[in-house]
Amino acid sequence: MSDRERVLGRVRRALADVTPDDRPYEAAVERDYLREHGERTAERTVELLAENLADYRAIVHRCGRAELPSLIGRLLAGREAGSVLVPPGLEPGWLAGTDAVRVPDRAGSTPHELDRVDSVVTGCAVAIAETGTIVLDGGPGQGRRRISLVPDHHICVVRVPGQVVSSVPRALERLDPARPSTWISGPSATSDIELDRVEGVHGPRTLEVILLG
């Protein structure tokens, strides 16, 4: 007997006392929790996102379309970033204000090559106000999962209010499970030393979020 048959057989015998529940799944589990916590205007939701991002040590900036290239240019220059990773589909204008070397996100790049790049600029799929989270799903302007991981400095542009939702349930509604997703809440951190939060381990130690309105 294969281990598959063995395990499934054990499961079925273990459940011999249980009456099957043949209702469709959506009816079998009642969900009376909230879809989002509290009622807010779109503007207030964006403010909450900014507060919660900052609370977990992300650096938050706000700007309009016209100022975006110069803001990104200033942020890269402030870090003396000589090179920047560019995901496919990133709006070309966003990097108009910097002369850092563009390193395109390619399948063939090795991790060591990525490790030599100073910064990365991406968009996102959705941002969650209640938790201060940005979610990347590899869509246009977001790139492969590893590019927002290996460089030490990540600049993420969130279009507000369009890409901002209030809550985790609202974010999941917008995401396609078939696409790999990365949920980011502040820079890399750990609670492993005396259960106290310290920022800065393996992921980018500096996370800058630009709320583009």
Add this chain to the structure above:
Amino acid sequence: MSGTFVGMPAFPVAAREAVHDATLRGNLRHATHTIRAKRARAVGELSDWARLREAGRRIKDHTLRHLDRYLVQLEESVTAAGGTVHWAADAAEANRIVTALVKATGESEVVKVKSMATQEIGLNEALEAEGVRAYETDLAELIVQLGKDRPSHILVPAIHRNRGEIRDVFVREMGAWGRPAPEGLTDAPAELAEAARLHLREKFLRAKVGVCGANFMVAETGTLVVVESEGNGRMCLTLPETLIAVAGIEKVVPSWRDLEVFLQTLPRSSTAERMNPYTSTWTGTADEDGPRAFHLVLLDNGRTDALADRVGRQALRCIRCSACLNVCPVYERAGGHAYGSVYPGPIGAVLSPQLRGTASEIDASLPYASSLCGACYEVCPVAIDIPEVLVHLRERVAQGGPAVREGNRVVLRPARGHAAERAAMRAAGWVFARPRALRAGQRLASRTRRLHPRTLPGPGRAWSGARDLPAVPVEPFRDWWQRTRGGKDGGR
């Protein structure tokens, strides 16, 4: 379960040693008290916490009730998305599968995301025996691995170490494993985190095989979810060419939507954050993003035995948040090692004896490693009634009875060493059924109270060795009541 902790003394013996370790008690007290207050704040932010908790309980119960169906569905979804599913009835089979998969790649090292399942089966030791080196990359796991130590907490396996001890381990051991600790390393947490970053980076960048667990597996879509903080998980999940996940069969949930409950309750319960820094979801393999080969090993290893127990099966709802450890007065004083398992604390006391059986001394003693105060049940985000399961398991240890071991129905014999307890309970049952005898006994006890010893003689000594004997009042309560009418007239 694995042999990692074989030969552990029973809980009371190990705990007695631990409570005399002042450093350990200080470290645990500091860490658990810090996190308790934070968790309460994080949970307090959500007005619907009780309803989220109840929904989490219902989702997990429903899944367990139809576990065969959801496992088959998960297998289909993962396979359709380009992954390969393997089944392992026990630890040995899971280790065999993973070792063979690693060897097939031709590699001799793997990087690991923190995973309870791989610790449970002793995967690192199994790989080592086959010449494959497994590098733990979670900071706390790294501290444990470098210090040749054992994990003592589900979330923070090195919780028993303070910053000074961590610094010493880094300075002493890092060089033997790769990049040595930076010169002049102090015990500032930020510096320690930086040392781990430098030490592990070269391993991440060259790794060809990653090994991980899963916090959740979605049956309908074949999606796996890993929740973490440091980014070591993302490194292992995205940089290698081959990814091998080992996950207990109880980690499956039916739908993508179910994550809306657990991604709210898990971070707030475990690290007391609104959201943990990084969560990764992936479905099979993706075009040119991340590993080209993905394997999922579905692990039983005693879970179906627990599933067969009507009371005990609720322990399989556990999402490994560790909130129950952080509030437990026994864990705070005894520490994680005394539980003799990778699953310490209240959840370990109900999980280990179900996964491993109650044959060994340590497993038979675990259901007693509790004062039954119920704090664990209060904070559990999937409402596992841990005290109820503890009492149920105590009954099983003391009285024996039917159970399922490795898929087979067995009848357990009463454990040795509980004969006096059973005799005392039988005697108590007889006395409580006979009011006259009870009254006579109580009066006799009151009159002779000055003569009572501080510890029990004979077989009772084991019981009073760790407990204070209750003081007997001057007068039995019922006599007092009859004399004073509850203190209304003639009361003192």
